[in-house]
Amino acid sequence: MTTTTQPTDITYPTGSARWILLITAVSCAILELIDTTVVNVSLREISGNIGATTTEIAWVITAYSIANVIVIPLSGMLSNLFGRKLYFTASVALFTFASFMCGCSGNLWVLVAWRFIQGIGGGGLLSTSQSIIMDAFPPEERTTGLVIFGLGVILGPSFGPILGGYITDNFSWHWIFFLNVPIGVIAAFLSWKYVQNLPGITKPRIDVWGILFLAIGIGSLQYILEEGTTADWFSSNEITLFFILAVIGLTAFVIRELSIDYPAVNLRLYRNFNLAMGSTMNLIVGIIMTGTLFIFPLFVQVSLGWTATQTGAFMIPGMLITVVGMVIVKKAMEKGANPKIIILTGLALTVIYLVMLSFSSPDSNSSNFFWPFIIRGIGAILMVMPVLGLATAGLTGKDLAQAVGLSNMLRQLGGALGVALMNIYLSHENAFVRNNMIPAINPYNPVSTDYVNSITQSMAANGYGPDESARLAYQLTDSALTKQGLLVSYNHGFMVVGLIMLLAVPLILLIRYKKSDAPAAVIDAH
CATH class of the missing domain: 4.10.860 (DNA Excision Repair, Uvrb; Chain A)
Incomplete structure (x- = not known):
């Protein structure tokens, strides 16, 4: 059976009211997504400032992520319980106040506590923003809502490291949190004025x-x-x-x-095959997008010596190209293009981007990565938008809010899983590569001998004694070996992720697609 019918008494915002509502909602979604990554590049400065160890400071990220992933799937139920207007506005206010208190924190565990509270507020923003955006359009125009929310999904996590790097290099880490305050205050005001409660919703039992x-x-x-x-x-x-x-x-x-x-979370919605497939693909998109976004800054900063600001600035063109990709996808979806073809095209482009990165060398620079990131920007949006449509196809009201909450939770978990898997892989691969490279440094290898001798002679020419020159030469050689080993490990990592992504092809082909005259996503519900 095909589900496309909508209640006749639903009214949709129009004109300036619609656009103010959309700007408010997408701004809140971007704020929430930025805060999942903005702190990462500033951890070293924060730990030094508040006297925390490297292990302890990781709780600043962990506390936010745990609160986030708990609240996101519950946001549909909480929205029905308190009313969408009150719940969304309160989430914005809580997120904003917690951001201010994070910036004022001078103690690790105070900061961790406020980050947890900030994550509770942020969890209410993401899914509710998506349902607000999609409910602002009738079914035949829902692709526009997918474009707007897709923009937030792509730009939010990408802008986090850029913003965090710039603030870290030029100001104080406190401003990472203070920056949310004026935006949050305006968003809370606009939310209370323009967000409407869903019609016909009765308060659920808890x-x-x-x-x-x-x-x-x-x-x-x-x-x-x-x-x-x-x-x-x-x-x-x-x-x-x-x-x-x-x-x-x-x-x-x-x-x-x-x-x-x-x-609290209506799992029965996932009796519908395409909704379940859409949510599964959201998990995969989270693994791919966050995992590869996690590895690239590490790669260029550790192996190539880029600063945080350089890394962030480089990624801007690739993010801007997603706007072009959105226009292409929107037109294709409105014309009834098969979403499987769009997703597979996006997957292929993302694999190409990863394979191109896997051939990096110590001489690589930003010009070598420009086109791969342009390809990534287009490939990402080709995957994200149809997947968002599949995960919410044919749903409105409280069912839409529930599906949105679950699909966003899976994408967040996918991101955490992607980072965890990349950490495991890089740790083992680096040890493997280093163990295979060390035997090459020996007196019988003319290449390594010439390298060590040249450094020894350089040290001697600068006034060091024979023993000191030899010791420094081997230290510098070990440092160069470590850097080369990391470069090889990252290259292998890019290639492995690209190859693993191909395993998603059979899953995509299982998606049931039924062409319809309506440009909105249609599901074949069996």
Whole structure:
């Protein structure tokens, strides 16, 4: 059966009211997504300023991510409970106040506590923003809503490192948080004025056990993904404990939600095959987008010596090209193009971008990466927009809010999973590459001997004694070996991610597509 019918009493905002509403919602979504990555490049400065260790400062990211991923799937239920206007405005206000308090924090655990509260507010922004944007259009114009939200999904995480790097290099880390305050105040005012409650929504019964199981399961899983690499995974009793909690919590959550009439998260929506496929693809998009975005700044800063500001500025053209990609996708979707073809094209372009990066050398510079990132920008939007459409096709009102919450949660988890997997891979690959390169440094290899001798002679010419010159020569050789090893590991990482992405092709081909005269996404619901 095909689900495209809509209630006749729904009214949609028009004119300036619609555009103010859209700007408010997408600004809040971008704010939330920026704050998932903006702190990453500033951790070193923050840790030095507040006296935290490298391990402790990671909690600034972990606390936000855990709160975020717990609240996102609950946002549909909370929106119905309090009314969308009140819930969204309160989320903006909480996010803004917590941002201000983060900037004022002078102690690690105070900062971590406020980051957790900021994540609670931010979790309410992302999914509610998407449902607000998509509910602002009738079904035949929903592609426009997908374009607008897709812009936020692509630009938010990408602008985070740029903004964080610039502020870190030129101002104080406190301004990473203070910058949210004026934007948040304006957004809260506009939200209260222009966001409307969904019609015909009755207050739901509170599924306390479902919320509790979700918080335990998803919170524990996010903690494992964030902290697993640092704790050496299952060699840590703490990670093992949280893994057990995650399995118990998620299992109990699924059983609970499928057995009651008032679930906190309506998992029954995923009886629809395409909705389930869309959410699964959201997980994959999160792994790809965040995983590759995580590895590139590390690669150019560690192996090629770029600054945080250089790295961020370089990524701007690739992000701007997504606007061109959006226009192309919007027109194609409105003409009824098969979403599978669009997603596969985006996948192919992303694979090409990763393969191109995998041939980097110590002499590579920004000109070598320009076209790969242009290709990435177009490929990303070709994947993101049809996937967003699949994950919400044919839904309105509270069902749309529930589907949006789950698909966004999966994308967030996908991002954490992508970073965790890349960390694991790079750690093992770097050890493997280094172990294979070290034997080449020996007295019988003329290349390494000439290299060491040239450095030794240079040190001697600068006034160092024979022993000191030899010691410094081997230290510099080891440093060069480490840098080369990291470069090879990153190159292998890009290639492996590109090849693994091809495994998504059969999944994409399983998507059920039924061409319709309506340009809105249509689902074949079996």
